[in-house]
Each structure stands twice: as C-alpha cells, then as structure tokens.
Amino acid sequence: MLELDHLAVAYGSITALHDVSLRVDAGAIVTLIGANGAGKSTTLRAISGLLAPRAGSIRFEGQNIAGLPAHRIVEMGISHVPEGRMIFANLTVLENLKMGAYRFKTNPRWSRDLDYVFNVFPRLKERERQAAGTLSGGEQQMLAIGRALTGQPRFLMLDEPSLGIAPILVKTIFEKIVEVNQTLGITVLLVEQNANLALEVSRYGYVLETGRVILHDDSAALRANAQVRHAYLGAG
Numbered sequence: 001m002l003e004l005d006h007l008a009v010a011y012g013s014i015t016a017l018h019d020v021s022l023r024v025d026a027g028a029i030v031t032l033i034g035a036n037g038a039g040k041s042t043t044l045r046a047i048s049g050l051l052a053p054r055a056g057s058i059r060f061e062g063q064n065i066a067g068l069p070a071h072r073i074v075e076m077g078i079s080h081v082p083e084g085r086m087i088f089a090n091l092t093v094l095e096n097l098k099m100g101a102y103r104f105k106t107n108p109r110w111s112r113d114l115d116y117v118f119n120v121f122p123r124l125k126e127r128e129r130q131a132a133g134t135l136s137g138g139e140q141q142m143l144a145i146g147r148a149l150t151g152q153p154r155f156l157m158l159d160e161p162s163l164g165i166a167p168i169l170v171k172t173i174f175e176k177i178v179e180v181n182q183t184l185g186i187t188v189l190l191v192e193q194n195a196n197l198a199l200e201v202s203r204y205g206y207v208l209e210t211g212r213v214i215l216h217d218d219s220a221a222l223r224a225n226a227q228v229r230h231a232y233l234g235a236g
C-alpha cells in the first residue's frame with residue numbers, strides 16, 4: 001500500500017533522513033522504532049506532505065506522492081496523528097472532531113462518521129461538550145485518533161500515541177489501535193518509543209538510527225533480536 005524508496009529529507013542544511021526504504025502492506029500494522037532524533041517523526045511528516053523529500057520516492061497505492069501538498073494526501077486517504085496530539089484545547093470534543101472532518105463539511109455522512117468514532121471511543125461521546133484541554137492525557141490521545149478517523153482514512157499514521165500517558169491508558173490506546181486495524185480495516189504505520197508494545201501489536205517492524213533503516217524484520221523476530229533487546233527493549 002505504501003512504499004518508501006531511498007527517501008532523504010532535510011531541514012535546510014540539516015539532513016534528518018539519509019536513506020529510508022520501507023513498505024507497509026495493506027491491512028497490516030507496521031511499526032517504526034528508534035531513539036530520540038532518529039527521524040521517525042520526519043518520516044511521517046514526509047509521507048503526509050508536510051516536508052518535501054530531497055531524494056527518493058514515496059508511493060501510495062502505486063502513485064508517487066512525494067512533494068504533493070498535504071491536503072491532496074489527506075484526500076487520498078492518509079491520516080496523521082502528530083506527536084503531542086495537537087488538539088484544540090479551547091474547543092469542545094465535538095468541535096475538535098468536526099475540525100478533522102472539515103473537508104466533509106457538507107457531507108451528509110457526518111453524523112454516521114461521528115457514530116463511527118464514538119463506537120470506537122465511547123468515552124468521547126460521554127464528553128462531547130467538554131473542553132478538550134480538560135480531558136486527561138489518555139483521553140486527549142483518544143480524541144486525536146478519533147479526529148483522524150473522521151477523515152475516513154484508509155491509512156493511519158500514529159506518532160508516539162503512548163507518550164505521556166499513564167500505563168493503564170496506554171494499554172487501552174493500543175487495544176483501540178488494534179481494533180481500528182482489525183474491525184475498520186485501516187492500515188496502520190505506528191511510531192513508538194515503547195518498542196515492546198509496538199512490536200507486540202504489529203506484524204513487521206523497522207529500526208531507524210540517525211536517519212537510516214538499520215534493521216527490519218517480522219516484529220516477533222525483532223523482539224527476539226539481541227541488538228533490539230539491548231537498545232530498545234530495556235533488556236541486558
């Protein structure tokens with residue numbers, strides 16, 4: 001469904017991605033792990049059109065989307081939940097969800113899309129009139145994912161959904177990610193520093209180090225890999 005081929009991305013004179021090739025098959029959950037500054041968020045920003053690649057290609061369902069404007073990429077069915085959630089704190093839960101569906105403003109399916117989101121996250125329904133900034137961290141993450149789902153994506157990218165969330169809610173968030181993948185059929189590219197959980201729910205994984213893919217394998221094999229265990233799974 002998605003294929004990056006020798007992707008290179010720079011911020012001005014600073015090269016953040018040197019050489020990233022990866023693929024995500026339709027229906028899969030694929031995870032991208034790596035230390036701080038490895039280039040995980042940069043990879044997602046390039047896919048969603050927020051950064052133009054310096055070299056390489058990004059193919060989505062066979063079409064090269066590298067350099068297309070972000071709104072075109074959203075329209076193709078790619079949705080991005082950015083690191084740090086970026087919800088509108090002063091707007092209500094419902095208003096935040098509407099922002100995610102802005103391109104469907106006149107869409108008669110809006111109430112059905114809303115039901116679809118509330119089905120996955122009943123807690124958002126209970127709190128639809130509450131200011132988003134007063135939600136707990138985990139609830140804000142649910143809102144960020146819910147907002148991405150109102151755009152009816154076929155491909156969902158999540159940037160560190162477990163960041164700053166209590167362990168008990170992290171488990172809930174990951175269960176939701178699996179549910180979105182399995183029951184809604186949405187393909188997922190997951191960026192995580194919580195490598196243990198990410199490799200547990202994903203089928204395949206890539207390890208990024210200073211802008212390069214240094215290792216990739218089935219998630220189960222990565223979890224057993226001594227190098228990965230030592231560097232990312234906190235094992236000795």
Ligand SMILES: Nc1ncnc2c1ncn2[C@@H]1O[C@H](COP(=O)(O)OP(=O)(O)OP(=O)(O)O)[C@@H](O)[C@H]1O
Pocket residue numbers: 011014015016034035036037038039040041042043083193
């Ligand atoms: N706007 C920017 N301008 C200049 N350099 C940047 C910018 N954004 C990121 N970088 C640099 O690009 C590199 C990759 O950053 P990126 O945010 O992709 O890392 P990451 O793997 O997501 O890290 P983290 O786990 O901390 O979120 C880092 O060296 C970072 O300092």
Ligand SMILES: [Mg+2]
Pocket residue numbers: 040041042083159
């Ligand atoms: Mg990041």
